[in-house]
Amino acid sequence: MVTNTEKIFTFIDQFAAENDDIYLESVILACNAWLSGETDLQLTEDVTKEEIRRGIQLAVLKGMKESAQPHHQMTPDAIGMLIGHIGTGLMKGYDQITLMDPAAGTGNLLFTVMNAMDGKANGKSVEIDDLLVRLSAVVAELLEQPVEFFVQDALRPLMIDPVDLVVADLPVGYYPDDENALNYQLMPAEGHAYAHHLFIEQSMNHLKEKGYGIFLVPAFLFESEQSDVLHRYLKKNADIRAVIQLPASLFKSEAHAKSIFILQKPAVGARITKDVLLTKVPDMKNKQAMSSFLQQLDAWTEEG
Numbered sequence: 001m002v003t004n005t006e007k008i009f010t011f012i013d014q015f016a017a018e019n020d021d022i023y024l025e026s027v028i029l030a031c032n033a034w035l036s037g038e039t040d041l042q043l044t045e046d047v048t049k050e051e052i053r054r055g056i057q058l059a060v061l062k063g064m065k066e067s068a069q070p071h072h073q074m075t076p077d078a079i080g081m082l083i084g085h086i087g088t089g090l091m092k093g094y095d096q097i098t099l100m101d102p103a104a105g106t107g108n109l110l111f112t113v114m115n116a117m118d119g120k121a122n123g124k125s126v127e128i129d130d131l132l133v134r135l136s137a138v139v140a141e142l143l144e145q146p147v148e149f150f151v152q153d154a155l156r157p158l159m160i161d162p163v164d165l166v167v168a169d170l171p172v173g174y175y176p177d178d179e180n181a182l183n184y185q186l187m188p189a190e191g192h193a194y195a196h197h198l199f200i201e202q203s204m205n206h207l208k209e210k211g212y213g214i215f216l217v218p219a220f221l222f223e224s225e226q227s228d229v230l231h232r233y234l235k236k237n238a239d240i241r242a243v244i245q246l247p248a249s250l251f252k253s254e255a256h257a258k259s260i261f262i263l264q265k266p267a268v269g270a271r272i273t274k275d276v277l278l279t280k281v282p283d284m285k286n287k288q289a290m291s292s293f294l295q296q297l298d299a300w301t302e303e304g
Contacts, residue, residue, distance in 0.1 A: 004047045008055025011041045013062065022065035031056065049115045049143045053108070056139055060106055063277070075109040075169040075216065075217055076250055078284050083109065083167055083214050083260065084116030085294065089301030090212050091117065098163040100124040100141040102154040103171055103202055104293060107136030107147070113167050114145050123147035124163060126154040155180060155198050158206060166203040169216040170196040175292060185233050188226050196221075197230055200263070207265040212241070219245065219257040238263040242277035242300070247284060 002010075004160070016026035033039050043051075054077070061074060091097050097120060101110040103216065104125040114121045123140075125147050127133050133151050140147040150158065155175060174192040175181050181193040186201050196217060203213045234240060242262040251257050262277075277300050282289035 004043045004051040004289070005055040005058070007041065007043060008052060009058040012040065012056065012059040015039075016059070016063075021064050024060065024135060027056070027063055028135050028138055030059075031135075031142055033139065035141055036164060037160065049111075049145070052142055053111050053115060053139070055176075056142070057108055060108070062134065063293050074106060075112075077112070078170075078250065079216065079246065079258075079260075080109045080112035081116070082281070083216070086262070086301065087113050087165055087212075087214055088116050088259070089298055090214075090304075092228050092301065094164060095120060097121050097163045097165055098124065098161075099167065100126070100163045100203070100206060101167050102123060102126045102134075102158075102199055102206075103168045104136060104167070105129075106132050107139060109167060109169055110136075110147065111139065111143055111145060114147075115143070121145075121165075124150065126150045126152065126158065126160075126162050128153050148211060153177075153180075154201055155184075155195070158202070160206055162206055162208040162211065164208055164211050166207060166211070166213040166215075168199060168203060168213075169201045172196050172218050185237075186226075186229055186242040194224070194226055197226065197233075200230075201237075204265055209265055209267040211265050212240075213263040214232065215261045215263070215266075216258050217261045219259050221261065234263070237266075239266055240276050241274070242279070244277070245280040247281055249283070 012027055012030040015030035016023050019026040019029065021029065034041060046172055064074065099113065099121045104110055104127040107125055110123050110125055114123055123145060125136060130151060133149055137149055173195055175195040175198055178192060181187040182203050184193065184198050186197040186227060187193045200215060207213060241264050244260040246260065248254060248257055282293055284290055
């Protein structure tokens, strides 16, 4: 039996094959045709938002392989679902939350987390690439997820009210605009600032008190030449709640390895004194080990 996810991918892929546009543009056109009912795509009545997201994601991944733009990358599904699980646990006591991704790209991580939260999140997506914004906007419509889009450099001033939760797969490398970087505490005395450092600071600036930031960061975050600057900033402005090492098998090489880094914005005059969760994700193919790990995470989020 052909699944809904397979049907969606096949529909988009065939649509793209009949189109002269670049593949990612064709994905947008196919999704718009789907929205307007101009297709013969037949899905089961119980089709889920996750099936829709995954079907489109498969097409987007194919399009990215054909793209010459190196920043067209997507957070691996296994990581996105884990971040969704953590975020849902941390926001358990909320009826409605505001959620921001300042490095949204195609929106796949944002949508994964919003789907996990099952209708209680309103999203804010920040992305400078117009093509990716148009793609994520049509996907949000298909998923019926309420997302507001901001097409800009996320490290410029954001007209976004403080949110309950930030999730982000942080862009790694130097930020080229030194003049703008001077507005940040994480601008070093010499040289360029790291973009991934500035994204953390910008995210903390846009969190409510006691709000959480869940970041996908390079595993070498605290071993880089600017780690002392980051340490000083965090000591003053954030409470480190967790560092979760991800399996090396999820990445191309050890140099590309990442961790999940969780921060909480302190309430004025009140710092968190709880222990930092330091843990490692087991082999995700080992169901028993993953079940035990998720129980550990659930117990941690339950403590707040």
